Amino acid sequence: MIVEEKDGVVRLIENPLASAKPLEVKAEDVEARKKAATSMMPKNLLDKLTKDEILDLLAYVWAKADPKGKPFGGHDHHNH
Numbered sequence: 001m002i003v004e005e006k007d008g009v010v011r012l013i014e015n016p017l018a019s020a021k022p023l024e025v026k027a028e029d030v031e032a033r034k035k036a037a038t039s040m041m042p043k044n045l046l047d048k049l050t051k052d053e054i055l056d057l058l059a060y061v062w063a064k065a066d067p068k069g070k071p072f073g074g075h076d077h078h079n080h
Contacts, residue, residue: 001040016040 003022004011010030011022017040046054 017042 001016002010002012005027008027010025010027012025013020013022049057
């Protein structure tokens with residue numbers, strides 16, 4: 001997963017589940033790039049959440065982390 005690319009250097013995380021420390025590679029040394037065919041999200045991750053928690057998570061992402069955003073109805077969802 002590429003986390004940053006600038007000044008001829010690509011910073012990437014080889015396995016986000018194992019390490020958050022990025023590797024640095026010269027952009028000129030990159031031979032090929034392709035999108036992953038699968039999601040980084042571990043299988044069954046949502047199985048531990050309730051329907052309401054999943055909906056809250058979706059609203060949070062859709063609102064770009066703003067709890068007063070439109071997906072939350074413009075108010076703090078958790079205090080009602």
